[in-house]
Amino acid sequence: xxxxxxxxxxxxxxxxxxxxxxxxxxxxxxxxxxxxxxxxxxxxxxxxxxxxxxxxxxxxxxxxxxxxxxxxxxxxxxxxxxxxxxxxxxxxxxxxxxxxxxxxxxxxxxxxxxxxxxxxxxxxxxxxxxxxxxxxxxxxxxxxxxxxxxxxxxxxxxxxxxxxxxxxxxxxxxxxxxxxxxxxxxxxxxxxxxxxxxxxxxxxxxxxxxxxxxxxxxxxxxxxxxxxxxxxxxxxxxxxxxxxxxxxxxxxxxxxxxxxxxxxxxxxxxxxxxxxxxxxxxxxxxxxxxxxxxxxx
Amino acid sequence: xxxxxxxxxxxxxxxxxxxxxxxxxxxxxxxxxxxxxxxxxxxxxxxxxxxxxxxxxxxxxxxxxxxxxxxxxxxxxxxxxxxxxxxxxxxxxxxxxxxxxxxxxxxxxxxxxxxxxxxxxxxxxxxxxxxxxxxxxxxxxxxxxxxxxxxxxxxxxxxxxxxxxxxxxxxxxxxxxxxxxxxxxxxxxxxxxxxxxxxxxxxxxxxxxxxxxxxxxxxxxxxxxxxxxxxxxxxxxxxxxxxxxxxxxxxxxxxxxxxxxxxxxxxxxxxxxxxxxxxxxxxxxxxxxxxxxxxxxxxxxxxxxxxxxxxxxxxxxxxxxxxxxxxxxxxxxxxxxxxxxxxxxxxxxxxxxxxxxxxxxxxxxxxxxxxxxxxxxxxxxxxxxxxxxxxxxxxxxxxxxxxxxxxxxxxxxxxxxxxxxxxxxxxxxxxxxxxxxxxxxxxxxxxxxxxxxxxxxxxxxxxxxxxxxxxxxxxxxxxxxxxxxxxxxxxxxxxxxxxxxxxxxxxxxxxxxxxxxxxxxxxxxxxxxxxxxxxxxxxxxxxxxxxxxxxxxxxxxxxxxxxxxxxxxxxxxxxxxxxxxxx
Numbered sequence: 105x106x107x108x109x110x111x112x113x114x115x116x117x118x119x120x121x122x123x124x125x126x127x128x129x130x131x132x133x134x135x136x137x138x139x140x141x142x143x144x145x146x147x148x149x150x151x152x153x154x155x156x157x158x159x160x161x162x163x164x165x166x167x168x169x170x171x172x173x174x175x176x177x178x179x180x181x182x183x184x185x186x187x188x189x190x191x192x193x194x195x196x197x198x199x200x201x202x203x204x205x206x207x208x209x210x211x212x213x214x215x216x217x218x219x220x221x222x223x224x225x226x227x228x229x230x231x232x233x234x235x236x237x238x239x240x241x242x243x244x245x246x247x248x249x250x251x252x253x254x255x256x257x258x259x260x261x262x263x264x265x266x267x268x269x270x271x272x273x274x275x276x277x278x279x280x281x282x283x284x285x286x287x288x289x290x291x292x293x294x295x296x297x298x299x300x301x302x303x304x305x306x307x308x309x310x311x312x313x314x315x316x317x318x319x320x321x322x323x324x325x326x327x328x329x330x331x332x333x334x335x336x337x338x339x340x341x342x343x344x345x346x347x348x349x350x351x352x353x354x355x356x357x358x359x360x361x362x363x364x365x366x367x368x369x370x371x372x373x374x375x376x377x378x379x380x381x382x383x384x385x386x387x388x389x390x391x392x393x394x395x396x397x398x399x400x401x
Numbered sequence: 402x403x404x405x406x407x408x409x410x411x412x413x414x415x416x417x418x419x420x421x422x423x424x425x426x427x428x429x430x431x432x433x434x435x436x437x438x439x440x441x442x443x444x445x446x447x448x449x450x451x452x453x454x455x456x457x458x459x460x461x462x463x464x465x466x467x468x469x470x471x472x473x474x475x476x477x478x479x480x481x482x483x484x485x486x487x488x489x490x491x492x493x494x495x496x497x498x499x500x501x502x503x504x505x506x507x508x509x510x511x512x513x514x515x516x517x518x519x520x521x522x523x524x525x526x527x528x529x530x531x532x533x534x535x536x537x538x539x540x541x542x543x544x545x546x547x548x549x550x551x552x553x554x555x556x557x558x559x560x561x562x563x564x565x566x567x568x569x570x571x572x573x574x575x576x577x578x579x580x581x582x583x584x585x586x587x588x589x590x591x592x593x594x595x596x597x598x599x600x601x602x603x604x605x606x607x608x609x610x611x612x613x614x615x616x617x618x619x620x621x622x623x624x625x626x627x628x629x630x631x632x633x634x635x636x637x638x639x640x641x642x643x644x645x646x647x648x649x650x651x652x653x654x655x656x657x658x659x660x661x662x663x664x665x666x667x668x669x670x671x672x673x674x675x676x677x678x679x680x681x682x683x684x685x686x687x688x689x690x691x692x693x694x695x696x697x698x699x700x701x702x703x704x705x706x707x708x709x710x711x712x713x714x715x716x717x718x719x720x721x722x723x724x725x726x727x728x729x730x731x732x733x734x735x736x737x738x739x740x741x742x743x744x745x746x747x748x749x750x751x752x753x754x755x756x757x758x759x760x761x762x763x764x765x766x767x768x769x770x771x772x773x774x775x776x777x778x779x780x781x782x783x784x785x786x787x788x789x790x791x792x793x794x795x796x797x798x799x800x801x802x803x804x805x806x807x808x809x810x811x812x813x814x815x816x817x818x819x820x821x822x823x824x825x826x827x828x829x830x831x832x833x834x835x836x837x838x839x840x841x842x843x844x845x846x847x848x849x850x851x852x853x854x855x856x857x858x859x860x861x862x863x864x865x866x867x868x869x870x871x872x873x874x875x876x877x878x879x880x881x882x883x884x885x886x887x888x889x890x891x892x893x894x895x896x897x898x899x900x901x902x903x904x905x906x907x908x909x910x911x912x913x914x915x916x917x918x919x920x921x922x923x924x925x926x927x928x929x930x931x932x933x934x935x936x937x938x939x940x941x942x943x944x945x946x947x948x949x950x951x952x953x954x955x956x957x958x959x960x961x962x963x964x965x966x967x968x969x970x971x972x973x974x975x976x977x978x979x980x981x982x983x984x
Contacts, residue, residue, distance in 0.1 A: 145560040146534035168969035169936045236719040256722050256950075344661070344942045345722045345950075360935040367532055 140372035160372035169347075169356065177352040180333035183266045185326050191270055192277030193319060197311065199278065200285050201303070212282070215275030227340030230268055231255065255341060258349035265350060269337060280322060281315055288314035320392045327388045328381035353377070463572035463799075465806045469507040473797060476537040477510045477835065478527070480518035485830035498808075498834035505807050508800055510835040513537050521545070528553070536562060538795040541838055542601070543787040545662070547592060548926045548934070550788060555926075557790065558595050564791040564798045567599045573799045574602075575806040581605060584842035589785040592924050601788035602802055604838040607845040608918060610744045611779050612671035613766035613907050615752060617739050620647040621765075629767050632676050632707070635740065639716040642739040655716040657738035658708075659724040660945065662938075665742070667751070668729045670708050672742040676771045677704045678917075680780030681941070684978055686922045692978050694971060695780060696941050697963045700773075705948045705955060712949050722946045730754065736762055745846070745907035748899045749829070756892040763891040763898075766907040768914055776917040783924045784843055789836065801836070808834055847916075849873075850908030857881065857905060876900035927977035933970035940965055 135150075140160055142153045164170060195215070202208040218226070234240050234254035241251045254260040292310045301309065335354035342350045353373055361369035393399050481493060491497070493515060503509050516523040524543055530536050531553070542557075544550040557563045570590070582589050582605060589603040614635055621628075621638060624645050629635045639655040646653045658670055664681035665671025674681055680695035687693045695701070711717050718724060730751050732738050736759035743752065748764060755762045771778050789805070791798045842848075849870055855861040856874050866874055880897035884890045891898040926934075944962035948955045 144532075146532055147560045147562055149534075163932060166932055167936050168933060168940070231723070235723075251719065253720055253723075256720060343723050344939065344946050347939060347943060 137371065137375050139368045140375045142368055144368045156368075160366075160369050161376065163361070163366070163369050164353075164357070164373060164376075167356075167360070169351065172348065173351055173353050173356045176348075176350060177331055177333045177354075180262065180265060180338075180350070180352060181330050183262075184269050184334070185329060187266065187270050188273060188277065189323055189326055191274045193281055193315075195274060196278045196281035196285065196315075197307065199282065200311070212275070212278070216279060217275070218272040219276035221272070223334075223336035223340050226268065226272065227337070230264065230341060234260075234264060255343065256345045258346050261342070261346040262349045265334070265338060265341065269334060277322070280318060284315040284318040285311065324385065324388045324392050327384045330384055331377040331380050465573050465575040465803060466505075466810070467803065468505065469797070471507065472503070473508045473800065474511045475508065475539055475795070475797070475800060476513050477539045478513050478523075478530075478537050478541075479510075479515050479835060480523040480541065480543055481515045482830050483517050483519050486828050487830055488824045488828045491828075493835075496834075501811075502804060502807065502834065506800075506803055508797075508804065510539075518543060524549075531557065531560075531562070534560075534562070536792050538792050539789065539801045540792075541604075541787050541789050541836060547783045547786065547924055548930070550786070551592065551924075551926055552931075554593055554600055554788060554790065555595065558600055562793050563600055564793055564795065565598045566601055566791065566798065566802075569791075569799045569802055570599055570602065573802040573806070575810060577809055578806060578840050581809075581840050581842045581845075584844065585784040588783065588920070588924075592783060592785055593788050601790040602805060603785040603840075604787045604789070605784050605840045605843070606786065607841045607847070608779070608781050608784060608843040609846045609908065609911065611768065611777055611911050611916070612665055612669070612675050612742050613745060613747070613911075614672050614769055615741050615743050615747055615764050615766050617642075617647070617755075618763040618765040619761050620739060623647060629769065632673065632769055632772060635767075635769065636711065636716070639711065639740055640714065643714070643716055647739070648737045652737050653739060654718055654732050654737050655739045656711055657729050657732050657741045658711075658717050658721065659726060659729050660721075660942065660949075661725045662942065664945075667726050667743065668741055670704070670742060672769065673707050674701070674704045675778040675780075676707070676769070676773070677701075678771060678773050678778050678919075679704045680919055681945075682938075683780040683782060683919065683921050684923050684975075685780070685919050692922045692975060692982065694966075694975060697966050697971070701945075702948075702955065702959045705945060705959070709949045709951055709955060713951055717949075721950060734758055745903050745911070748902040748907075753895055753899065756895060756898075760889045760892045764902065766902060766910070768907070768910040770914055771917075774917065775915070777911055777914045778917045778919070780919050780921075782921050787838060789838060804836065805838070805840060808836075809840055846908060847912055850904050851912045853877065853904050854909040854912065873900045873904050877905045881905070923978045923982060925981065927974055927981065929970050929973040929977055934974070937966055937970055937974075940969065 139150055139153075141155055141157060142150065143156045143159075144150070145153045164173075167173075199208055199212060202211075232238055236251050236253055240254065245251065252260060254264055288311065292314075293306060296306050296310055331353065333352040333354070335352070335358070338350050338352055339355050339358065342355065357370055357373045361367075361373075479493065485493070487496070494510075494512060499510065514526065516526045518524075524545070527540070527542065536557075542550050542553050544553060554563075582603075585605065585608075589605045590599055593599060593601045593603055614629065616629065616635075616638060620642060624641050624647065626638050626641055627634065629638055642653055642655040648654075657668055659668045660670060663669060664674065677700040679698060679700035681701060683695040684692055685695060708717070712721060729738070729741075733741070733751060734754040734757065736755050738755070741747070741752070743766070745766065747766070752764045755764065768777055770776060789801045791801060852861065852866065853870050853874050856863045856866055856870075857877050863871070863874055863878075876897045877900050880890070880894060880901040884894050884897060885901075887893070940962065944958055947953045948958050952958075
C-alpha cells in the first residue's frame with residue numbers, strides 16, 4: 105500500500121466524485137448555519153440579514169413547554185436507541201443459527217421490508233389498527249378487555265411510537281450484523297467444534313467477538329441521534345391529547361416556527377441538535393476506543 | 402493503510418456533516434440558489450420604479466375604474482378549490498370573468514402557480530416563495546388565522562418586499578368599497594396597517610358566519626322527531642339517532658364533531674359555545690370595558706360540560722380528539738353523520754357530499770337561539786381573513802384595487818346573468834375571477850337573505866330583486882313550490898336544494914332572530930403572543946379535550962387550566978393588549 109503517489113493516483117481519483125458530492129451538498133450548505141444567529145430577511149439574503157445573537161434560541165427556551173419538549177425528545181430517542189440497538193443484534197444472532205437457508209432468507213426479506221415504507225403511509229395504517237374500533241381493540245374485546253384509545257393516551261402513545269419505530273427498522277439493522285457474521289472465519293467454528301464447544305459457547309467465544317467491532321461502530325453512530333426522536337413518525341401520529349408524551353423539539357419547532365415562516369429558528373434548533381450530537385459522538389468514540397479498543401483513525 | 406484512513410475520515414466526517422445539516426440543509430440550498438434570481442428580479446424592478454413613479458404619472462389620473470391604454474400582464478398566484486369543477490371550456494386562467502376584466506381594464510393575470518387553499522398548501526408554497534425572495538407582482542396572503550396573515554405581512558414589510566398601499570387606497574378605492582370597509586368601522590384596514598401605513602387591500606367577508614346546527618332531515622322525518630328549537634331538542638334528536646341507528650349496522654355517528662386546532666368552523670362545537678355566549682379564541686371587551694380572554698371565562702366551562710355530556714352519552718365518537726376535518730368528511734360522505742355544526746354555506750361544501758352517495762339524504766340548518774340571552778350569538782375574530790399585496794416596484798400598484806373595484810361594481814349584474822346560464826349548472830367553481838377575494842359590507846349576506854326570503858314568501862315583488870339575488874330566488878322558488886315533495890328532491894336538484902338550504906333556511910331563519918355579534922377587541926400581535934400563543938392555544942385545546950372526554954374532573958381541570966394559562970404568559974398578553982389599546 106505504501107507505493108508512490110503516481111501508483112495511487114487512480115485510487116485517489118476514485119475518491120473524487122464522492123468528495124465533490126460531499127463538498128457540494130453537505131459542506132457548502134453549512135454556510136447557512138449563520139442563519140441561526142440572524143433575523144432572515146429574504147430581500148437581503150442570508151449574509152445581508154441582521155445579526156440577532158441568541159434570540160432564535162430564546163424562542164425555544166422561553167416557551168412554557170420547553171422542558172416538556174426536551175424531556176420527550178431525549179426519552180423517546182433513548183428508548184429508540186436502546187431497543188433499536190439490541191433487537192437487531194439478537195435477531196441477527198438468532199437468524200444466524202437457522203440452518204434452513206430458504207426460511208432464513210424469507211424471514212430476512214420480510215423483516216426488512218417495512219424500512220422502505222414512509223411514515224405517512226404507516227401512520228395511516230397504524231391509526232386504523234389502533235383506532236377505538238380498530239382491529240387491535242376488536243381482538244382485545246374478545247378477551248373482555250375494554251376498548252383502549254391507544255393513540256389518545258400518553259402511556260400507550262409512546263409505547264406505540266417506540267414499538268412501531270423498532271418494528272420498522274430492526275430488520276434493516278439486522279442486515280449489517282448478518283454481513284459482519286459472514287465475515288467470521290469458518291475455521292474458527294471448526295476449531296471450536298473440535299474442542300467440543302456447545303452452541304452457546306460458540307456464540308460466546310466466536311460469534312460475539314467476531315462482530316464486536318460492528319456492534320461498537322453502530323452503537324457509536326447511533327448516539328448522534330439522541331436528539332432525533334423522529335419527526336416524520338410523531339408528526340403523522342400525534343394529537344392534542346398526547347402532547348405531554350410526544351411533543352418533541354422538531355414537532356414543536358415545526359408548529360411554532362416553520363409554520364409561521366421562521367426558518368432561522370429551525371436552523372438554530374438544527375444547529376443546537378448537531379452540536380449536542382457532535383459532542384456525544386466524540387464522547388462515545390472515546391469510550392469505544394478505551395473499552396473496546398476500537399479505532400477508526 | 403493511508404487510503405483506508407482517508408476514506409474512513411471522510412466517511413465519519415460526512416456523517417457528522419449530514420447530521421449537522423439535517424434539518425436545514427434543504428432550506429439553505431433553496432435560498433442560496435434562488436437568491437441570485439431574486440436579486441436580478443429586484444434590480445430590474447427598482448429600475449422600473451425609478452423611471453416611473455407610481456401615481457405621479459399624468460396619463461394614469463386617479464380613476465378607480467380607468468382602463469389601461471395597453472394590455473398589462475401581471476404575474477400572480479391564487480388559492481384554488483380542492484376539486485374545482487368548471488363549466489365547459491373554462492379554467493382558472495381562461496374564463497368569462499378574466500375576459501370581462503381584460504375588456505374593462507386591459508389587464509390579464511398570469512399565474513406563476515396555484516395551490517389549494519385547503520390544508521395550507523397555498524400558504525406553505527407562498528412561504529417558500531417569500532423565503533426564496535421570488536414573489537409575483539400581485540398576490541393574496543392567506544393563513545390559519547388573522548395573526549398568521551399579519552405575521553406574514555409584517556415579514557414582507559420588514560424585508561421591504563411589498564408596496565405601501567396607503568395612497569393607492571385613498572386615490573383608487575371605489576366609493577362602494579370604501580363604504581364596505583366603513584360598515585365595519587374600517588376594522589379591516591386597521592388590521593394591515595403598520596406604523597400608520599396600509600400595506601394591502603383586505604378581503605372582507607360578511608360577518609354572518611353564525612354556527613348553525615345541521616340535521617339529517619330525512620332521518621329526522623323518518624323517526625318522526627320534531628324540529629329542534631333549543632339545544633335540548635338537538636340533544637334529543639342525537640339520542641334518537643343513536644338508538645334507532647338510521648345509518649344501519651351501528652355505524653351512525655349522531656354528532657360528527659372535531660376540535661383539532663380551532664374551536665369552531667367545519668364540524669366544530671361552535672354552536673354549543675354560542676349557547677353560553679362563550680368565545681374560546683377571542684380577546685374582547687367585557688361589560689366593564691376591560692379586555693378579557695374568552696377562552697378562560699366560566700361560560701366556557703358550562704359549554705364544555707354540555708359537550709362532555711354528549712360524549713358520555715356516546716353521541717360523539719369515542720376518539721373525538723383524534724379526528725380531523727378530513728376524517729369527518731369521510732363520515733359525512735359515507736352518510737353516517739346525523740348532526741354537524743356548520744356555517745350557512747355548509748351545504749355548498751362539504752355537506753353536499755352526503756348526497757353524492759346517499760340519494761335519499763337531506764341536510765337542513767337550524768338557528769338555535771342561545772339559552773343565556775335568547776339571541777343568535779357570534780364571536781367575530783375579525784372581518785378579514787386575507788389581504789392582497791403588491792410587490793415592491795411593480796409598475797401598477799393600483800391595479801389590484803381597480804380590479805377589485807370593477808369586480809365589486811359588477812357583482813350583482815353581469816357576473817350573475819352569466820352564471821345563471823345552463824352551462825354553469827354542474828360547476829362548483831363559478832366565480833373564477835382572479836383573486837377569489839371579496840370585499841363585502843359586514844351585513845351583506847343577512848340583507849341579501851332578507852330580500853330573497855321576502856320575495857319567496859311573496860312579500861316583495863321579485864322583479865325588483867337585484868340580479869345576484871334573482872338567481873337564488875328562482876332556484877329556491879322552484880325547489881319549494883315544485884321539487885321538495887318529490888322523492889330524492891335534494892340529490893336530484895342539488896343546486897336548487899343548496900340555494901334553498903343556505904339562503905332560505907339558514908340565513909332566512911337567522912334574519913328572523915336577534916343577533917349579538919361580539920367583536921374582537923384586538924387583532925394585532927403583541928410580543929408575548931408571538932412567543933407564547935402557540936403553546937397557550939395548545940394548553941387550552943388539551944384542557945378542553947380532557948374535560949370533554951371525561952379524563953378529569955371538569956371543575957378542577959378547568960381551574961387548573963385557567964391558572965396555567967394566566968401564569969404561562971396569558972396575563973402578560975392581556976396586559977400588553979390593554980396597554981396597546983390605551984395608547
